[in-house]
Amino acid sequence: MRRFTLALLLAGYALLFLQLPSRGREPRAFDPLEPRGREVERAIEAGDFERALPIAQELDGAYPDDPVITYWLAEIHAASGRTTEADAAWQRYRAATGQTDDEGRP
Amino acid sequence: MTRRVLAGTCRALVLTFCSITALYAFIASSAFAYRQFIRPRVFWWLGAFSDHHVALSLVCLSALLVVVWPDLRSGSPTARLARPLAGAAAAATAWNAGGGGLASLHEGGWAIGTGIVALLPVLTLAAIDHLRAWPYLSSSRPPAFESQDAVEGRLFVTAIGTAVLVTAVYAVLTTIALGDAFEPDLDSPALVVGAASALVGHLAVFCVVFVCLAATLRLGGRVLAGQYVCLLAAAAILFAAVFFSLAGRAIGLTGASGLVAAAAAGVSVASAWGGLRLGGHAARGAGLVSAIDVFLSPARPGPPDRRTVFVLAALLPAAWLLAWAAAPMDWDFVLLKSGVVIVWVSAFAGVYRAAPPGRRPAWLMLVGCAAPLVVIAAWRPERTHGHAMDRYAVHNPSYRVVSGLLREPRRDSGFDRFLRANTGLTDEVVAPRSIDFVPPAALTPATEPPHVFLFVIDSLRADYLSPYNANAHFTPRIAGFAREGVAFRNAFTAYGGTGMSMPALWAGSVLAHKQYVLPFAPMNALEKLLAANRYERWMTGGYINETLWTPHAGDVRLQADQEEMNFRFCATAEEVAQRLSARPAGARPVFVQTLPQDLHAATIRHAYVPPDRSYPGFDAPYAHQVERIDACFGTFVDRLKQLGLYDNSLIVLTADHGDLLGEDGRWGHSYHLNPEVIQVPLLIHLPRGVAPAVDVDEPVFSIDVTPTIYASLGYDVSAADPLTGRPLARRTAGEPAGEHASGRTGAPEYRVIAASYGAVYAVLSNQGRRLYIADAVQGQAHAYRRESIDDLQWSEVPVDAGRRVLAEGRIRRHVDAINAAWNIDRGF
Numbered sequence: 001m002r003r004f005t006l007a008l009l010l011a012g013y014a015l016l017f018l019q020l021p022s023r024g025r026e027p028r029a030f031d032p033l034e035p036r037g038r039e040v041e042r043a044i045e046a047g048d049f050e051r052a053l054p055i056a057q058e059l060d061g062a063y064p065d066d067p068v069i070t071y072w073l074a075e076i077h078a079a080s081g082r083t084t085e086a087d088a089a090w091q092r093y094r095a096a097t098g099q100t101d102d103e104g105r106p
Numbered sequence: 107m108t109r110r111v112l113a114g115t116c117r118a119l120v121l122t123f124c125s126i127t128a129l130y131a132f133i134a135s136s137a138f139a140y141r142q143f144i145r146p147r148v149f150w151w152l153g154a155f156s157d158h159h160v161a162l163s164l165v166c167l168s169a170l171l172v173v174v175w176p177d178l179r180s181g182s183p184t185a186r187l188a189r190p191l192a193g194a195a196a197a198a199t200a201w202n203a204g205g206g207g208l209a210s211l212h213e214g215g216w217a218i219g220t221g222i223v224a225l226l227p228v229l230t231l232a233a234i235d236h237l238r239a240w241p242y243l244s245s246s247r248p249p250a251f252e253s254q255d256a257v258e259g260r261l262f263v264t265a266i267g268t269a270v271l272v273t274a275v276y277a278v279l280t281t282i283a284l285g286d287a288f289e290p291d292l293d294s295p296a297l298v299v300g301a302a303s304a305l306v307g308h309l310a311v312f313c314v315v316f317v318c319l320a321a322t323l324r325l326g327g328r329v330l331a332g333q334y335v336c337l338l339a340a341a342a343i344l345f346a347a348v349f350f351s352l353a354g355r356a357i358g359l360t361g362a363s364g365l366v367a368a369a370a371a372g373v374s375v376a377s378a379w380g381g382l383r384l385g386g387h388a389a390r391g392a393g394l395v396s397a398i399d400v401f402l403s404p405a406r407p408g409p410p411d412r413r414t415v416f417v418l419a420a421l422l423p424a425a426w427l428l429a430w431a432a433a434p435m436d437w438d439f440v441l442l443k444s445g446v447v448i449v450w451v452s453a454f455a456g457v458y459r460a461a462p463p464g465r466r467p468a469w470l471m472l473v474g475c476a477a478p479l480v481v482i483a484a485w486r487p488e489r490t491h492g493h494a495m496d497r498y499a500v501h502n503p504s505y506r507v508v509s510g511l512l513r514e515p516r517r518d519s520g521f522d523r524f525l526r527a528n529t530g531l532t533d534e535v536v537a538p539r540s541i542d543f544v545p546p547a548a549l550t551p552a553t554e555p556p557h558v559f560l561f562v563i564d565s566l567r568a569d570y571l572s573p574y575n576a577n578a579h580f581t582p583r584i585a586g587f588a589r590e591g592v593a594f595r596n597a598f599t600a601y602g603g604t605g606m607s608m609p610a611l612w613a614g615s616v617l618a619h620k621q622y623v624l625p626f627a628p629m630n631a632l633e634k635l636l637a638a639n640r641y642e643r644w645m646t647g648g649y650i651n652e653t654l655w656t657p658h659a660g661d662v663r664l665q666a667d668q669e670e671m672n673f674r675f676c677a678t679a680e681e682v683a684q685r686l687s688a689r690p691a692g693a694r695p696v697f698v699q700t701l702p703q704d705l706h707a708a709t710i711r712h713a714y715v716p717p718d719r720s721y722p723g724f725d726a727p728y729a730h731q732v733e734r735i736d737a738c739f740g741t742f743v744d745r746l747k748q749l750g751l752y753d754n755s756l757i758v759l760t761a762d763h764g765d766l767l768g769e770d771g772r773w774g775h776s777y778h779l780n781p782e783v784i785q786v787p788l789l790i791h792l793p794r795g796v797a798p799a800v801d802v803d804e805p806v807f808s809i810d811v812t813p814t815i816y817a818s819l820g821y822d823v824s825a826a827d828p829l830t831g832r833p834l835a836r837r838t839a840g841e842p843a844g845e846h847a848s849g850r851t852g853a854p855e856y857r858v859i860a861a862s863y864g865a866v867y868a869v870l871s872n873q874g875r876r877l878y879i880a881d882a883v884q885g886q887a888h889a890y891r892r893e894s895i896d897d898l899q900w901s902e903v904p905v906d907a908g909r910r911v912l913a914e915g916r917i918r919r920h921v922d923a924i925n926a927a928w929n930i931d932r933g934f
Contacts, residue, residue, distance in 0.1 A: 002255065003324065005468045009317045009475045016310065016479055017511065032918070033520045033934055041915075045922055067911045099908030103872065 030063040040072055049076045067096040071106075078106040116169035117231070121378065123166040124228050126155055128374075130208055131221030132359060132367045137213040137532045138863045139357040141621060142605055144211075145649045146670045148708045149435075156208040163207070167199045170227060177234060184234045191230045198223065213532075218363050225374045232374075235381030242388035243400075246330045254328070257396040258320045259466035260405065260458070265316035266474060267457040269308040272450060275422050276504040277301045279429065283501045300498030300505065303487045306478050307508035313475040315454070319398060326397065333397035338380050341401070346372025348447060355883065356438040356776070358530065358863065395463070402458045410460040417456035425449045429503050433768065435707070438776045438864075438883070439506070446507045482512065496902070500771045510884075521914050522882035525865040527932045528921045529882075531620040536928050540628040541613050541830065543816045543823045549638045552819040556793035557755040558641070559682075559698045560811070562611070563675060563735065564604060565705040565775070566761035568597065568787040569898050570724065570732045577723060580733040583740025584759070588789050591757070592798045594834065596874040596895045597788035599763045599808045602779045603862025607762040607808060608650050608701065614812030615830040616920075618928040619860060626654040632812045639819065641697040644682060646673050648701060664700060671709065675702035676738035683745040704731045707765065707774040725767040756818050757791040758811055777864040777883045781890055781900040784859050784868065784877075792818060792835050799836040803895055804853040805874035810834050828854075829923060858920035867920075869913040878905070878913035 036055055043052035056072045063069055070093040077086035090105055130152060133139045147153035177188035211217045322340045326333030350368035354360060359367055383400050392404055428445030436442055487495050499506040568574040572581045573588035601607040605621050612632040633655060644662040645651060648670040664678050678700045703709050705728060713727035721729035746752040764783045766772040775783045788806060796818045809831035813823050817833030856871035865882035877890040889909050890900040
């Protein structure tokens, strides 16, 4: 009985301190440092928006409404002069992040 | 009795000497810690220890021989350890005396090896203790199952009692700290929530201790020696983990070398503690019920003895004293948290002495230890009272440690890894690149170059100067200087910490995060300017200067007889004034540069404040030093005017970074990029024919200083890129105000600021009114804002998703731009 009690408590505290449940529950989030994300960002940095756009759109399909990707889309469209698409992407970014002002708007 | 006292004293000497030697070596092994602490002798006692290490090692050898003398003479098995130990110690002492000692240590694996060798006497003495006491331990009666249950019952009571006691002690301290605060920032409900959260957190921590100890004892079986070995291993792992997470991370001792150093430290502490305790019990023939009694104390019948009462009563003053002593000299809370760990261990030991043994029902232990788990799962006050809990942690050091242990993990640690991989590139060979504000062919001598005085006061905060803070009434001369010149009201450093800030100032650019990319000459845009105009260079020395500037035959070394930490503004200014007075008319222009240490954290804590001086609302020792600098600066300006040099001089008064003076419990600058650290004064007196090129309310940066000097000499600053600064002045006959030849107008939309010594980055935006800090050392993020640049106080605001996405993207691109410029590839 005591061994069982100790084992139970040990497991419970391991879960607490190692944060296992919250890690397990997390939805798979988009990591902008993954290769495809880096490709988009590097293309934006280089001003190659035509190369960045299809990859960003593909990522947008895989991670709908991820704020990093919607921000990239807003940036790409704005830099390419597509203001309507840029506005739409920016609104999606604001909705995803809860941002109320236009700070950082491309 | 005399023999025991002598042996005990000698043993303490050996332990102290070996521990400090190892600590010195471990600090020296870290590139940044060696360059920032050891070499400039920031901690005088560590420098003095190094200076006298040879003599001290002789004392240590003598003490060691006294300790092991009985073993050397005996034919017992301990002689087999004592003899090689004595021989090796004598050889090491001789090698040390021959010049191979601490003074020659520098960063790298050699220093780690030296630290481990320094711990060998501690480990060997512990082994001798264990060998001596082993017959006693192995012959001790193994506990019956009933007594093992009783030990667990005693541990359970100890864990609960310690949690309650520690919570109470630190709750009292928090109340005291808030009572002393100028503007207490926690109301009563927040205090109650904080105390409740602290209680739950402490219960969780000490229940873990109980569960781990009980499990370890059961793992050791019914044999006392088996239990002891398991506990010893657990203690070594625990101490190694504490060393690695507290000290290792703070001094940049991470990775494999950090693990090795932590393991050596952990095994040394655990084995020395166990060996000494075991020896004491064996000498007294104490009856042990459990191996835990070896480390703590066997059960005693009756009420707690006087020693127990003393230990428990001393906890409150000890906790206060440790927090008070740690504050002014701490680095990334290492001392503060170490003090908390000491209080926790002492409290646990004291309560264990007082706790009666006795079997407690399993259900009681289950309920008692599961309750904190359930509460934590159901109630996360940091979610509902985030700001209040952050503030409570500021005032309650023990809660700071607990909340750090229980903190929810950050969702995306990939960004932290990215930052860490791109910071402090000790493992990367980086080739220099040329930074030129003027094409080399166009860098011809200017017409009538002015004298240039670059006064960079280490750790000078803007809000301690009256041009920035009307309440700073103690800097009238600097106020007068600002009225005659230009006071940039919204100035920031590009790097928190001298190590990167000064090179970036000279380069006029942000740099690869490496201390240092050598040779630095191609990047030293300021040095190129001085060479082209044949300036006489009068500079104080110091490690960074000596490493990054190319020495010239005609250089004048200011304060040449002083070590770096003793550079003082008044002495330097007086020396410069005397040298200027003695110069012949028509001599070459002079460039003066100094980095006085009057305000450095290591200096300030010894600073004297006369009883007739008071600085309400300011840190008195710091403010008093600022007042002294102000007076000397005023005198120096007077001398320039008397000599007729003032009008044709470019005088810059600024800082390499600010400092924390107890805000949020933080001191110094280390890994912090709080507003107090990144805001700096920037006051410039421009020579004749030169005018400001930007509005004084615009955000400006320390990397703007060098391009400003170029522009003041009349150069067309045209080769700038997004990583470089911009000129803040222009020749009045040149371009119109608000524009400059780099093609950029106005302040950049944002700037990324980095800590010099760790992976902490900040984004400053909205004209210097928004600040986002990404701290990959602690795995945290912070956001601050202020409504106007007139606000001296910034408000910490919640970090929302928008801020995070935007700031992390900006930091990534900043790092990418640097890597692209320096051809660095870190695999991201």
